[in-house]
Amino acid sequence: MADLQSLDIHRRSATDEVPPQIREEMQVAKLIDVSRCIGCKACQSACMEWNDLRPAIGEFEGSYDNPMELGPAAWTVMRFTEWDNPKGELEWLIRKDGCMHCEDPGCLKACPSPGAIVQYANGIVDFISENCIGCGYCIRGCPFNIPRISQTDRKAYKCTLCSDRVAVGQSPACAKACPTGAIMFGTKSDMIAQAEDRIVDLKSRGFQNAGLYDPSGVGGTHVMYVLHHADDPPLYAGLPKNPHISALVQVWKGIAKPIALAGIAFTAVAGFVHWMVAGPNEVQPEDDSKGREVIDTERRG
Amino acid sequence: MRHQPPGTLARYTAAARINHWIGAGLLILLGLSGISLFHPSLFFLTDLFGGGVYTRVIHPWFGVALLISFALLFIRFVRHNLWSSDDTRWMGALSRVLANDEESAPEVGRYNAGQKIIFWLMTLLILILFFSGLVMWDRCFFSYTTIEQKRIAVVAHAAAAFVIICIWIVHVYAAVWMRGSVRGMTRGTVTAGWSWRHHRKWLREVARR
Numbered sequence: 001m002a003d004l005q006s007l008d009i010h011r012r013s014a015t016d017e018v019p020p021q022i023r024e025e026m027q028v029a030k031l032i033d034v035s036r037c038i039g040c041k042a043c044q045s046a047c048m049e050w051n052d053l054r055p056a057i058g059e060f061e062g063s064y065d066n067p068m069e070l071g072p073a074a075w076t077v078m079r080f081t082e083w084d085n086p087k088g089e090l091e092w093l094i095r096k097d098g099c100m101h102c103e104d105p106g107c108l109k110a111c112p113s114p115g116a117i118v119q120y121a122n123g124i125v126d127f128i129s130e131n132c133i134g135c136g137y138c139i140r141g142c143p144f145n146i147p148r149i150s151q152t153d154r155k156a157y158k159c160t161l162c163s164d165r166v167a168v169g170q171s172p173a174c175a176k177a178c179p180t181g182a183i184m185f186g187t188k189s190d191m192i193a194q195a196e197d198r199i200v201d202l203k204s205r206g207f208q209n210a211g212l213y214d215p216s217g218v219g220g221t222h223v224m225y226v227l228h229h230a231d232d233p234p235l236y237a238g239l240p241k242n243p244h245i246s247a248l249v250q251v252w253k254g255i256a257k258p259i260a261l262a263g264i265a266f267t268a269v270a271g272f273v274h275w276m277v278a279g280p281n282e283v284q285p286e287d288d289s290k291g292r293e294v295i296d297t298e299r300r301g
Numbered sequence: 302m303r304h305q306p307p308g309t310l311a312r313y314t315a316a317a318r319i320n321h322w323i324g325a326g327l328l329i330l331l332g333l334s335g336i337s338l339f340h341p342s343l344f345f346l347t348d349l350f351g352g353g354v355y356t357r358v359i360h361p362w363f364g365v366a367l368l369i370s371f372a373l374l375f376i377r378f379v380r381h382n383l384w385s386s387d388d389t390r391w392m393g394a395l396s397r398v399l400a401n402d403e404e405s406a407p408e409v410g411r412y413n414a415g416q417k418i419i420f421w422l423m424t425l426l427i428l429i430l431f432f433s434g435l436v437m438w439d440r441c442f443f444s445y446t447t448i449e450q451k452r453i454a455v456v457a458h459a460a461a462a463f464v465i466i467c468i469w470i471v472h473v474y475a476a477v478w479m480r481g482s483v484r485g486m487t488r489g490t491v492t493a494g495w496s497w498r499h500h501r502k503w504l505r506e507v508a509r510r
Contacts, residue, residue, distance in 0.1 A: 256459055291494045
């Protein structure tokens with residue numbers, strides 16, 4: 001299993017330096033088999049328990065979803081969808097929502113505060129709260145609408161994939177608590193192999209479109225789903241079909257940065273060159289006498 | 302009130318000067334705090350404002366103050382900045398003006414076409430910055446916009462900020478390049494020679510009064 005090397009940092013927000021990379025680090029992943037989920041919310045309870053989170057008690061809104069949304073103190077939420085399939089049968093699709101731990105994390109790309117978001121060498125994306133300035137740029141960067149800013153301390157929060165547990169060889173609290181084994185945790189390659197077994201099984205049971213959700217638009221994710229309808233991820237409470245970091249964010253955090261600084265420097269240098277070539281525009285003695293003349297004539301006339 | 306030296310003309314009242322320099326100070330504070338969150342290499346500038354969190358907190362309030370300050374300046378100066386056909390002709394002579402040959406350009410009133418362009422660009426950019434800034438101000442306005450709108454806002458805000466910083470450099474450089482201009486905004490007066498050279502029509506108008 002993973003060890004303390006997982007605390008090597010692979011990516012760090014607002015930092016261009018090369019990270020340590022001489023160690024071959026094992027990539028971890030959580031695999032959520034949606035077809036085996038019974039919607040018991042043990043994962044939500046375990047998450048609250050391990051991470052000491054107590055979201056405020058809300059109101060019943062006519063849905064099994066509870067709480068209704070992710071929040072600064074609700075890092076994972078079961079989303080229940082009642083879907084009438086083309087055969088006219090009801091399918092109850094239950095997806096455990098939360099941070100996907102993208103290989104190319106949009107939150108980290110958008111973050112302006114050095115070291116407020118890191119990606120460990122094992123692939124886990126973590127918010128380092130003491131460096132968070134509460135700007136909410138991570139919300140703009142995330143393709144999955146996951147980070148939430150706390151009204152209490154104005155810092156961003158999301159699932160840590162229990163980085164503290166993983167660092168000492170434990171599986172995340174949700175995976176530990178899941179009674180049906182729908183949440184699995186291990187190396188990414190093991191989890192992909194596990195998913196393939198499950199997909200063969202699902203196909204044999206008539207789910208022809210069963211597949212693995214490991215979207216390449218964000219470089220793959222360290223939280224993956226086995227979906228019975230992998231051809232249509234949005235069925236599962238709006239899971240994006242082809243998530244990617246918004247082109248606006250790519251421009252803003254990519255090419256715009258050097259271009260803007262170069263443009264500002266160019267403008268200043270243009271001023272310098274103009275001064276060297278044309279020089280200052282100075283008032284000449286004849287301007288003074290003509291100017292005074294105008295004043296005198298106008299005042300007299 | 303200070304005695305006006307002979308041979309000089311009053312160009313800016315004390316109120317206009319104070320108004321201008323409050324806006325100038327705010328624009329610099331906004332530029333420093335904004336650019337510190339734009340480029341990671343400049344994050345150290347957040348230290349000027351007490352760290353990243355306080356930079357994030359104070360930047361929008363500087364923005365609100367600038368909007369108010371600039372609105373007052375706009376009301377003061379807008380009537381002098383209306384575009385005329387002379388301005389279009391003046392722009393045609395811009396390359397000669399840049400070579401310090403103003404004699405061949407049309408005579409200029411209170412402001413030349415370049416100054417008017419800066420005035421209107423500042424107006425437009427401050428409005429873009431203000432409204433895109435509201436969309437970025439999650440503390441107060443998070444729930445009013447979608448995430449996609451927030452993404453558009455950050456790009457618009459950064460782009461407008463880039464242009465306004467360049468405009469600011471041009472504005473400051475031009476004031477220094479045209480010797481004798483800065484005193485108009487510090488002491489409030491300019492010399493007769495300066496007025497003859499750069500703002501001849503305005504000189505005649507003022508002298509007639």
